[in-house]
Amino acid sequence: MDRRNFLIGGAALGCSAAASPFVTPVAMAAAPWDARLVVIILRGAMDGVDVIQPYGDPALAGLRPTLFTGKAADLDGFYALHPSFEPLRPLWNAGEFGAVHAVSTPYRDKRSHFDGQDILEAGLPDLSGGGLRDGWLNRMLQVVPGLEPEVAFAIGREQMLVLSGDAPASRWSPDARLTISPNARALLNVVHHDDPLFRDASDDAIAIAEQISLEADLAEETEAMMAESPMMEAVSRGGEHVKIAEFAASRLRADTRIASFSINGWDTHARQSNGMKNGARALTDTILTLKAGLGSAWDKTAVLCLTEFGRTARENGSSGTDHGTGGAMLYAGGALRGGQVIGDWPGLGESDLYAGRDLLPTRDVRAYLAWVMRGLIGLDQAVLEQAIFPGLELGPNPGLVR
Amino acid sequence: MPFDPTIAAIRFGMGLSPTIAPPNSVADMLGILAGPDTIAAEVPIPTYTDVYPSPLDYRQATRGLRQAQGTDAEEAADQHRRQVREDGHELLLTHVRSEMTRAAHTQDGFRERLTRFWADHFTARPTKGIDRHLVSPYIEEAIRPNVTGRFSDMLVAVVGSPMMIWFLDQHQSMGPNSQAARGGNRGLNENLAREILELHTLGVGGAYQQIDVRELAKLLTGVSASADQGGYFRPSHAEPGAERVLGIEYGGGEPSIEDVNAGLRGIAMHPDTARHLARKLVVHFIAPTPDADLVEAMATRYLENGGILMGMYEVMLAHEAAWAIGALKVKQPFDFIASSVRALGVSREDIFASERSFIRGAVQRPMTVMGQTWQRPVGPDGWPEEEENWITPQGMAGRITWSMQVPGRLLDRLPDPREFVFTALGPTPPEAVVFAANAAETVSDGVGLVLASAAFQRR
Numbered sequence: 001m002d003r004r005n006f007l008i009g010g011a012a013l014g015c016s017a018a019a020s021p022f023v024t025p026v027a028m029a030a031a032p033w034d035a036r037l038v039v040i041i042l043r044g045a046m047d048g049v050d051v052i053q054p055y056g057d058p059a060l061a062g063l064r065p066t067l068f069t070g071k072a073a074d075l076d077g078f079y080a081l082h083p084s085f086e087p088l089r090p091l092w093n094a095g096e097f098g099a100v101h102a103v104s105t106p107y108r109d110k111r112s113h114f115d116g117q118d119i120l121e122a123g124l125p126d127l128s129g130g131g132l133r134d135g136w137l138n139r140m141l142q143v144v145p146g147l148e149p150e151v152a153f154a155i156g157r158e159q160m161l162v163l164s165g166d167a168p169a170s171r172w173s174p175d176a177r178l179t180i181s182p183n184a185r186a187l188l189n190v191v192h193h194d195d196p197l198f199r200d201a202s203d204d205a206i207a208i209a210e211q212i213s214l215e216a217d218l219a220e221e222t223e224a225m226m227a228e229s230p231m232m233e234a235v236s237r238g239g240e241h242v243k244i245a246e247f248a249a250s251r252l253r254a255d256t257r258i259a260s261f262s263i264n265g266w267d268t269h270a271r272q273s274n275g276m277k278n279g280a281r282a283l284t285d286t287i288l289t290l291k292a293g294l295g296s297a298w299d300k301t302a303v304l305c306l307t308e309f310g311r312t313a314r315e316n317g318s319s320g321t322d323h324g325t326g327g328a329m330l331y332a333g334g335a336l337r338g339g340q341v342i343g344d345w346p347g348l349g350e351s352d353l354y355a356g357r358d359l360l361p362t363r364d365v366r367a368y369l370a371w372v373m374r375g376l377i378g379l380d381q382a383v384l385e386q387a388i389f390p391g392l393e394l395g396p397n398p399g400l401v402r
Numbered sequence: 403m404p405f406d407p408t409i410a411a412i413r414f415g416m417g418l419s420p421t422i423a424p425p426n427s428v429a430d431m432l433g434i435l436a437g438p439d440t441i442a443a444e445v446p447i448p449t450y451t452d453v454y455p456s457p458l459d460y461r462q463a464t465r466g467l468r469q470a471q472g473t474d475a476e477e478a479a480d481q482h483r484r485q486v487r488e489d490g491h492e493l494l495l496t497h498v499r500s501e502m503t504r505a506a507h508t509q510d511g512f513r514e515r516l517t518r519f520w521a522d523h524f525t526a527r528p529t530k531g532i533d534r535h536l537v538s539p540y541i542e543e544a545i546r547p548n549v550t551g552r553f554s555d556m557l558v559a560v561v562g563s564p565m566m567i568w569f570l571d572q573h574q575s576m577g578p579n580s581q582a583a584r585g586g587n588r589g590l591n592e593n594l595a596r597e598i599l600e601l602h603t604l605g606v607g608g609a610y611q612q613i614d615v616r617e618l619a620k621l622l623t624g625v626s627a628s629a630d631q632g633g634y635f636r637p638s639h640a641e642p643g644a645e646r647v648l649g650i651e652y653g654g655g656e657p658s659i660e661d662v663n664a665g666l667r668g669i670a671m672h673p674d675t676a677r678h679l680a681r682k683l684v685v686h687f688i689a690p691t692p693d694a695d696l697v698e699a700m701a702t703r704y705l706e707n708g709g710i711l712m713g714m715y716e717v718m719l720a721h722e723a724a725w726a727i728g729a730l731k732v733k734q735p736f737d738f739i740a741s742s743v744r745a746l747g748v749s750r751e752d753i754f755a756s757e758r759s760f761i762r763g764a765v766q767r768p769m770t771v772m773g774q775t776w777q778r779p780v781g782p783d784g785w786p787e788e789e790e791n792w793i794t795p796q797g798m799a800g801r802i803t804w805s806m807q808v809p810g811r812l813l814d815r816l817p818d819p820r821e822f823v824f825t826a827l828g829p830t831p832p833e834a835v836v837f838a839a840n841a842a843e844t845v846s847d848g849v850g851l852v853l854a855s856a857a858f859q860r861r
Contacts, residue, residue: 043780065587111596112606114783158773158780159791176771176796178803184847187838188802188854194834195856197793202802202854204795264780269571269593317589318574323596355612 031151031257032144035300035335035376038248038259038290039137039162042283042307043117044266047321048328049313049348049359050276052099052341053080059348063314067272067321079341084280087234088287091332096298097287098338100329100368100398102346104309104361111323113267116308121161123366123389134165136366137260139388140373141167149204152258153251155244163260170208174247175240178209222250222293229292235285245286249293252301266307270318287332299334302372302401306365312357313348326359329368335376337402342368366392368400375401408828409725413861414687415511417741420817420825422509428719434510435550436712441508442546445500445750449543450536450563450632453493455486457564457629460532487532494535495761498776501538502765503753505740516549516715517541518736519686520556522784524602526565528777533568537777540565550712553679553704554670557602558663561594564627570594570782577623577641590641595619597782603669604648605678614647621645621665624657635659648672671709676701680714684723685787689730693723729860732789735772737861738801739765742853745826748812764808771800793859801859806850819848832857 050067054060056078061068072080075092079101091097106125107116118127123136134142141147142165152169154160163169180188185206192199226232226246235242241263248259263282268275283305291298310327326346332338346352346360354360370384370392385392410431411417411424418424425431448454455463463483470479505514521541528534544563548556560566567573575591576583583589595618600606624640627633640657650668653661669675680700684692696718703713718724733741743753756764766776773792779785786792809816816822819839823831835855842848852858 109612110600110606111612112600113781114600115606159786159788159794164790171794171796173771173796176799178799180802180806181843181847183843184806184851187841187847187851190841191832191835191838191851191855191857194832195860197789198798198856198859201793201795201798205799205802208795209799267781269591270574315587316591317576317578317583317587318571318591320571320574320591322592 031147031255033257033377035302036252036257036259036294036297036333037137037372037376038252038301038303038333040283040286040303040305041117041121041160041162041260041262042266042279042305043113043262043264044268044279044307045113045116045309045311045323046266046279046307046327047268047272047276047311048099048101048307048326049310050272050321051082051085051280051330052101052328053082054078054101054345054348055080057345057348059350059352063348065315066319067315076341078345082276082280084277085284087231087284088332090231091287091291092339095337095339096291096334097330097332098336099331099341100363100365100400101341101343102326102359102362103329103343103365103368104326105365107309108325109355111309111325113308113323118161120306120308120365123162123369125391135160135162136369136388137163137258138165138167138169140377140379141165141169141258143379143383143387144377148255150251150255153248153256153260155248155251155259155261156240158262160260160262163258169258170204172208172247174243176205176209178205180206222246222253225295226289226292229288231288232292235288236281239282239285241282241286242289245289246293249290252290252294253297268311268320269316269322270320272315272320275320283330291332301333302335302376303332304369304372305330305332306369310359310361313353313359314357324358325354326361329365331372331400335402336372336400342398342400363395364392367395368398370394371397372400404725406725408830409727411511412741412828413724413729413731414515414719416505416508416514416737417511417744418826418828419506419744420747422507422744425512431512431719432712432716435512435516435715439510439513439546441504441510441514442542445503445507447497447500447538447542450539450565451543453536453539455490455493455532455535457533457536459486460490461629490532490535492758495758497535497538498761498765499754499756501736502740502743503750505737506744506748506753507750512715513549515687515737517546519683520545520549522779523682524556524560524566525779525782525784526560526563526569527779527782528565529568533565534777536565548711550715551710552670553675553709553711554667557598557666557670560602561598561622561625561662561666562633562659564633566594567625567627567633570597572622573626573628575619575623576639577620579643580623580641581638582636583639590616590619590623592616592619594625595622598666598669601783603678604672604674605681608672608674608678610648617645617647618665618669621647621652621662625659625662635662671705673701673705676704676709680704683714683718687718687731688723688726690788693721696721696723731787731861732792732859733861734785734792735769735774735797735800736776738772738859739769739804741858742805742809743812745822745853745858746809746813746817746849747825752812760811764804764811768800768804768808772797772804773800802850802854805853806847809849809853810846816845816849819845819852822849823852826852827855827857 053072088097107119121135149168149170154163154171311321311324344362366389407424463486467479470476544559570593571591572594578589599610620641644654652665680697700714700717707713823839838851
């Protein structure tokens with residue numbers, strides 16, 4: 001059965017049972033662009049200086065007596081890649097994985113995860129003026145009217161502010177299931193009639209669950225594609241993050257153009273080498289699963305991995321790092337120009353650091369996000385600077401998009 | 403707005419029950435709360451200090467196995483270690499049963515809610531697999547006895563608990579000039595200090611600066627925990643000299659836990675702490691955008707009576723906003739499941755006799771789908787309050803599926819949906835829910851529709 005017929009059929013059933021709109025009427029136009037954008041929020045503040053190690057900076061070894069082991073292999077003569085990220089080396093060599101260094105949101109000084117994540121996902125300079133109404137990915141959808149909810153998916157159990165807002169977007173977790181009889185479904189609509197939050201969430205749940213069961217073949221297709229990919233041998237099977245990436249890939253091969261989810265566990269105050277190993281495993285698995293599952297669509301895909309802020313330049317007293325400011329954005333995908341570390345390196349000398357402790361951000365990370373959106377989707381510069389990232393100056397094009 | 407027994411049971415308690423009458427007045431609610439913790443005595447959960455297996459039990463079992471390696475005693479030592487681990491798993495499941503039983507059978511629902519509220523405020527996640535059964539004992543020891551007393555006592559108990567110390571890396575922290583750090587590259591870890599100010603006391607908008615985080619981190623040095631000693635003070639790790647936190651100086655003499663506790667008590671009585679706690683309570687119990695006068699009144703009472711929490715609850719329940727019609731909050735997944743079990747009248751014996759697979763299949767896994775993995779929130783800020791976080795498509799898929807499928811496995815015979823709608827929602831349920839309960843084609847669908855309804859899921 002065709003998905004559209006299903007949605008229309010569902011609407012008819014709902015209306016016959018109660019005088020209420022079963023499904024919010026949505027335009028059935030697919031997104032007017034073909035590129036795929038995946039935004040991964042790395043919660044906990046990834047230490048960019050550890051992942052993309054500036055070994056060419058003479059101050060690094062002194063700041064990080066245990067974290068800087070010298071085992072990271074070279075990327076470009078100045079930066080080296082943390083050994084746990086080596087599974088991405090083939091992508092680097094193919095020009096499909098890269099990093100932007102010494103960036104951050106405009107958030108400064110308080111170094112709270114929660115504020116930092118809110119600012120990152122809201123895409124705003126600060127949290128004054130009740131700015132948490134929506135996220136920048138959602139505002140991007142708002143400027144392209146008439147999109148159906150499947151164009152954008154927030155995946156996983158967590159709320160994703162980055163994709164929340166007035167534009168329709170879907171949310172789903174791969175471990176959710178739903179079976180309900182047609183009669184109960186109609187009556188459920190009756191009991192939720194006066195509560196839009198429950199009504200819409202239940203409608204979406206039923207629609208998505210049935211759509212997914214109708215598209216079980218899509219999941220099989222993903223598995224078959226992944227089985228064929230040589231790099232998938234290195235991926236740990238069965239993790240939640242892998243399921244999320246598989247689900248994202250299956251949606252992105254269909255009508256979905258934007259997917260967002262998060263990978264937690266980057267708050268490495270102590271024994272950072274362990275934490276980094278786990279985080280790297282989850283992130284590299286995710287990227288490799290996306291590549292394998294997307295097949296030829298990988299060439300049109302941009303994966304942006306963002307974190308709320310960086311960590312202290314100096315390691316702390318327990319072989320970890322504390323909350324800092326500047327950090328790195330990692331990116332992957334065939335639509336982007338990888339094989340490079342972009343950004344002005346501020347240096348790690350005592351006087352180079354921000355507030356005497358953190359990597360100094362040399363550019364607003366939002367400028368890179370904006371340029372990627374401009375390159376992938378062709379959004380207008382004024383729209384990006386005013387509606388999507390209010391108060392941002394785009395500045396020169398870093399040339400991330402191929 | 404007048405007191406309403408149905409609102410009292412649902413908004414400030416664990417919900418309605420076919421066998422337990424709802425409170426009949428605010429005085430009734432507060433009187434029960436001020437009295438003994440009856441349900442905790444009837445359905446005990448061990449305190450952290452008394453729990454078996456303790457971190458020390460694990461440690462001794464591991465040590466025993468290491469020593470026995472290569473000898474005749476190896477197999478027995480291995481067997482013993484497995485058994486300790488297994489006992490921990492079993493105890494975790496017992497805690498789930500105990501917490502469910504307390505919620506479903508208490509006469510003092512407000513205490514259950516307050517305990518969960520403060521446990522969430524002071525979220526401490528297990529940092530190792532072998533700690534997973536220790537969250538409930540942590541709550542039983544540091545939180546529950548203090549929910550009606552002084553907030554500062556709770557704060558001191560939490561900061562002294564190994565659960566919090568390990569969770570926020572405090573055991574790794576030492577003063578840069580302490581005896582222990584001398585000559586090495588070990589030193590301060592700000593994690594606990596930051597979360598105390600940002601989450602537990604003043605709140606992220608509070609009047610503190612990075613320097614206060616740093617000074618509090620120095621003041622906390624020496625606070626540590628080990629498997630052998632539990633939470634304890636290590637003078638060798640303490641930073642010498644006094645620390646100035648929020649403009650007040652603490653310590654300066656021989657380092658001691660008394661200086662740390664004095665600092666915590668000082669921060670607990672800061673006006674921003676009073677406002678932060680008051681606001682959180684109102685947001686949790688009443689409305690996402692709290693009445694500013696109510697928050698201010700609660701904060702004022704807190705500061706006037708030396709930070710005794712009971713005073714804030716009195717002010718909250720005396721306010722008309724507490725009894726407004728129109729439920730602005732939704733039940734979090736545990737409360738949804740527990741209030742369903744309560745409304746269905748599942749007996750204590752049946753909850754306790756439930757199989758391990760049932761606890762996993764009917765409580766733990768569904769909670770995860772609904773977005774609330776048992777005792778494992780993502781960060782130290784605990785579970786989100788916003789209704790949009792819970793009533794998502796996948797969250798609703800979990801709630802609907804639970805409502806339709808689990809009650810039939812909990813009871814031999816489900817209640818008649820036409821009556822159950824009044825048991826679960828009180829004397830004046832929405833007409834649409836009454837209609838649906840009557841129109842369902844099976845009893846289990848009828849009961850399920852009542853439980854899945856917005857009317858039951860809201861409070």
